[in-house]
Amino acid sequence: MARAATTADAFNAVAEPRRRRILDVLAGGERPVNDLVRVLGLAQPQVSKHLRVLREVGAVEVREHGRQRLYRLNGEALKPIHDWVKGYERSWSERFDELDSVLEDLKQEEERDGDDE
Amino acid sequence: MATTSSGTAMVTLPTDEQILITREFDAPRHLVFEAWTTPELVKRWWNAKRGEMTVAEIDLRVGGKWRYAMVTEDGFEVAFHGEYREILPNERIVSTETYEGVPEGVSEEDATTVNTATFTEADGRTTVTILVQAPSKTSRDAIVESGMEAGLQDALDLLEEVAVSLR
Numbered sequence: 001m002a003r004a005a006t007t008a009d010a011f012n013a014v015a016e017p018r019r020r021r022i023l024d025v026l027a028g029g030e031r032p033v034n035d036l037v038r039v040l041g042l043a044q045p046q047v048s049k050h051l052r053v054l055r056e057v058g059a060v061e062v063r064e065h066g067r068q069r070l071y072r073l074n075g076e077a078l079k080p081i082h083d084w085v086k087g088y089e090r091s092w093s094e095r096f097d098e099l100d101s102v103l104e105d106l107k108q109e110e111e112r113d114g115d116d117e
Numbered sequence: 118m119a120t121t122s123s124g125t126a127m128v129t130l131p132t133d134e135q136i137l138i139t140r141e142f143d144a145p146r147h148l149v150f151e152a153w154t155t156p157e158l159v160k161r162w163w164n165a166k167r168g169e170m171t172v173a174e175i176d177l178r179v180g181g182k183w184r185y186a187m188v189t190e191d192g193f194e195v196a197f198h199g200e201y202r203e204i205l206p207n208e209r210i211v212s213t214e215t216y217e218g219v220p221e222g223v224s225e226e227d228a229t230t231v232n233t234a235t236f237t238e239a240d241g242r243t244t245v246t247i248l249v250q251a252p253s254k255t256s257r258d259a260i261v262e263s264g265m266e267a268g269l270q271d272a273l274d275l276l277e278e279v280a281v282s283l284r
Binding site for chain 1: 142
């Protein structure tokens with residue numbers, strides 16, 4: 001099916017807002033599907049469909065626990081996305097490191113000007 | 118107490134068209150706002166040591182224009198300009214931002230984001246958030262990619278330093 005190709009990498013898997021929402025919820029800990037249904041306000045088949053896509057890329061793992069299936073986040077699978085954003089984040093970090101030193105100077109100036117608050 | 122905070126910027130992608138940048142500073146927000154909106158001060162940090170900032174024009178009023186340009190060490194000019202849409206002194210600035218170096222065929226509209234910078238103070242420290250609203254996912258992704266190249270460049274610079282130190 002053509003659909004498999006479009007969802008087979010982490011980027012596409014998280015392109016869907018409800019799938020991101022699922023990941024957000026699972027970031028807080030392991031959950032059974034019923035919890036996800038309740039939190040997301042979606043029908044169970046829909047939640048299951050999204051979970052399947054997330055499992056295909058390894059972003060979500062599942063295990064049996066008694067009669068329940070518990071879903072959990074697998075952060076490792078999301079690493080490509082993390083790496084992608086990292087470069088951008090680094091540019092800003094460097095820019096802000098410079099801003100830190102500007103602010104340090106401004107604070108000292110303010111103290112010198114006798115602003116004793 | 119008065120240490121320089123050197124925290125790292127946190128970047129998240131709240132929706133397909135957005136980028137959210139967050140960072141805390143060890144200074145009250147009126148100073149952060151001053152550093153953010155004063156041309157001589159912007160020239161000291163915006164370039165992030167990647168080159169010299171040649172232009173920092175700021176007409177800080179609604180409808181006023183801004184333009185930043187820097188020349189990288191290898192002589193390449195990078196410039197952005199935009200217009201202020203909303204200004205709440207020490208609290209919030211909403212402005213447009215257009216990258217001037219877009220490839221042929223990319224419209225000005227596609228190269229323009231709407232950025233909301235928010236300054237929040239608590240206990241003398243200021244949290245700055247910048248929400249970048251891009252016109253499309255493609256455009257948003259291109260912006261993130263540009264950072265990736267910069268990150269790669271840093272890595273190469275570091276590699277060079279290491280290589281030199283091994284000589």
